[in-house]
Amino acid sequence: MTQNAHPAIVFFDGSALRIEQIIAIAQGQSRAALSPAPEFRARIQKGADFLDRLLREDGVVYGVTTGYGDSCTVAIPPELMAELPHHLYTYHGCGAGRSLTPVETRAVLACRLASLSQGLSAVSWTLLQQLAHLLEHDILPIIPAEGSVGASGDLTPLSYVAAVLCGEREVLWKGERMPAAEALQRTGAQPLKLRPKEGLALMNGTAVMTALACLAWQRADYVARLACRITAANVVGVAGNAQHFDEILFAAKPHPGQQRVAARIRGDLVAQAPLRNSHRLQDRYSLRCAPHVIGVLEDAQPFFRQLIEGELNSANDNPLIEPDEERVLHGGHFYGGHIAFAMDGLKNAVANVADLLDRQLALLVDTRYSQGLPSNLSAVQGPRQAINHGLKALQISVSAWTAEALKQTMPASVFSRSTECHNQDKVSMGTIAARDALRVLELTEQVVAAMLISARQAVVLRQRVQADMQLGDTLNDWVGDLAQRVALVEEDRALDQDLQRLIADIRAQAWNLYDGA
Known part of the structure; x- marks a missing residue:
C-alpha cells in the first residue's frame, strides 16, 4: 500500500x-x-x-x-x-x-x-x-x-x-x-x-498479541481473495469445469463465505469459451472443492474479527480503576484466550488454503492431469525442450512451504504452562499463537507467489494448445498485469527474485480484488 x-x-x-x-x-x-x-x-x-x-x-x-x-x-x-x-x-x-x-x-x-x-x-x-x-x-x-x-x-x-x-x-x-x-x-x-x-x-x-492478530487478520483476508483468483486461472489452465461454481449449486449449501468464494470464481470464469474436458465430468477436489476450502477462512473471518476487535477495544490490565463509582476491580482481563483461539483457528484455515494451492500446482505440472499442458509447465518449444525443466523445482519448493505451514497448525492455546510460583497457573499462549499465525501466513504468501507464476504460465500455455480459449475481461487483465511483473518461464532461470518481488506485491496488496465481495 x-x-x-x-x-x-x-x-x-x-x-x-x-x-x-x-x-x-x-x-x-x-x-x-x-x-x-x-x-x-x-x-x-x-x-x-x-x-x-x-x-x-x-x-x-x-x-x-x-x-x-x-x-x-x-x-x-x-x-x-x-x-x-x-x-x-x-x-x-x-x-x-x-x-x-x-x-x-x-x-x-x-x-x-x-x-x-x-x-x-x-x-x-x-x-x-x-x-x-x-x-x-x-x-x-x-x-x-x-x-x-x-x-x-x-x-x-x-x-x-x-x-x-x-x-x-x-x-x-x-x-x-x-x-x-x-x-x-x-x-x-x-x-x-x-x-x-x-x-x-x-x-x-494484551497489546502485542492483539497487534499481531490485527496484522494476521488483514493478511489472511487478502490471501483468501488471491486464492479465488488463482483458482479461476487454474481452472482455465487445466481445462476444468466452470459449472462446479454454479450459483444454484451453492445455494444448496448456505455458508455465506463459501458462496462468496464460489461467486468470485464464477465471475472470473463467466465470459470464457467452453473448456475441453468432456471425458471428465468432475474435476479433482483441489479445483472442484476450492470454495469449500477457501470458504472456511471466509466464513471464519467475521468471527475472528469480532474476537480481535473485542480485545482491541477492551481495558485489559489489572486491577481496573473505575473512576465513576470509585471502585478498584481486581480481575484477569490480561488473559488472551480470545486472541489465542482466533489465531489458532486462523492459522489452520490459512494453512488449508496453502495446501489447496499446492495440490492445484501438482495438477498443473503433471501431464497425467493437466489436459495437454507441457510437462512442468515449461514454455520452451523445439529441440531445447529436452534440457529445460520449467517449474519442476518451484513445485518442490511449494510443497516444502506448504508442509511447514501445515506443521505450524498445532494449536498454541492448549499448551498452557503454570508459571510464576503457580500464580499464573493457567495462561493463554495468545502471543505465541499470533506469531505462529504470522509464520503460517508468511509461508502461505510464498506459496501464493509461486502460484502467481504458475497460474499465469498455465493460462498462456492453455491458450497455445486451445486457440479458441477466450478469457473474461477481469481474468484477462489480471493475467496481463502478471505478464508485466514476471516473464514467462521458457529457458530455465532462477525464480527467487521473481518470487521476492511477487511476495512484496502480495504484502502491499497490489491488486484490487473483488471489491465489495
Whole structure:
C-alpha cells in the first residue's frame, strides 16, 4: 500500500476502533492522536485522581501497595512505592528472539494506547501523551518477539515499551538504532517517571498479541481473495469445469463465505469459451472443492474479527480503576484466550488454503492431469525442450512451504504452562499463537507467489494448445498485469527474485480484488 500524502488521523478517546484503523497506523497511512475533547481528558484525569486519593487514605491496591504476581502478599513501604513501577519493567527485560518489525511495533503502540484510552487504568494524561508521542514521531521500541505466555498479558515484550517511555533501552528512529533517551530528547520529549500503577497499566495487557492478530487478520483476508483468483486461472489452465461454481449449486449449501468464494470464481470464469474436458465430468477436489476450502477462512473471518476487535477495544490490565463509582476491580482481563483461539483457528484455515494451492500446482505440472499442458509447465518449444525443466523445482519448493505451514497448525492455546510460583497457573499462549499465525501466513504468501507464476504460465500455455480459449475481461487483465511483473518461464532461470518481488506485491496488496465481495 502506498502512503497517503495527507494521512487521516485516528483519534483515541475510548471509542471502538476497527482492525483497519490499527493497520493504517501501523503502515504509516494514518496518524494516531489523542482526542482533543475535554471530557476525554477529564475522564483520564478522574481515574488518576481517584487512585491518588485512595493511596492518601491508605487503600490497598494490588501492584501499587503490594508486590507483583505471587508477591501480592508483600506490602510495599510507602517510601518505596514510587520505585515499584520501574522495577516491574526492569526485571521483565528478558525478551529474546527476533525483534518486532516497525509495522508490528506501531500496531503494538496503537493497541496499548487504545486500551489505556478506555479510562479504566488510572494512568496520567502525561503517559498517554508520551505513548502518542512515540507514534507521532515514529520512535519505535526494539521489542523482542519471544517471552510472553499471554497472561498476565504480554509482560516481557511490553516492558520494552514501558522502558522506552522512561528513556531506557533502545529504539529505532529514522532508520537508526539508538538509546531511547536520545530519540526522546531529539523529538522534544523528556523521559517519564511512572506514577503508581502505570507500570502495570502499560505491561499487564494484551497489546502485542492483539497487534499481531490485527496484522494476521488483514493478511489472511487478502490471501483468501488471491486464492479465488488463482483458482479461476487454474481452472482455465487445466481445462476444468466452470459449472462446479454454479450459483444454484451453492445455494444448496448456505455458508455465506463459501458462496462468496464460489461467486468470485464464477465471475472470473463467466465470459470464457467452453473448456475441453468432456471425458471428465468432475474435476479433482483441489479445483472442484476450492470454495469449500477457501470458504472456511471466509466464513471464519467475521468471527475472528469480532474476537480481535473485542480485545482491541477492551481495558485489559489489572486491577481496573473505575473512576465513576470509585471502585478498584481486581480481575484477569490480561488473559488472551480470545486472541489465542482466533489465531489458532486462523492459522489452520490459512494453512488449508496453502495446501489447496499446492495440490492445484501438482495438477498443473503433471501431464497425467493437466489436459495437454507441457510437462512442468515449461514454455520452451523445439529441440531445447529436452534440457529445460520449467517449474519442476518451484513445485518442490511449494510443497516444502506448504508442509511447514501445515506443521505450524498445532494449536498454541492448549499448551498452557503454570508459571510464576503457580500464580499464573493457567495462561493463554495468545502471543505465541499470533506469531505462529504470522509464520503460517508468511509461508502461505510464498506459496501464493509461486502460484502467481504458475497460474499465469498455465493460462498462456492453455491458450497455445486451445486457440479458441477466450478469457473474461477481469481474468484477462489480471493475467496481463502478471505478464508485466514476471516473464514467462521458457529457458530455465532462477525464480527467487521473481518470487521476492511477487511476495512484496502480495504484502502491499497490489491488486484490487473483488471489491465489495
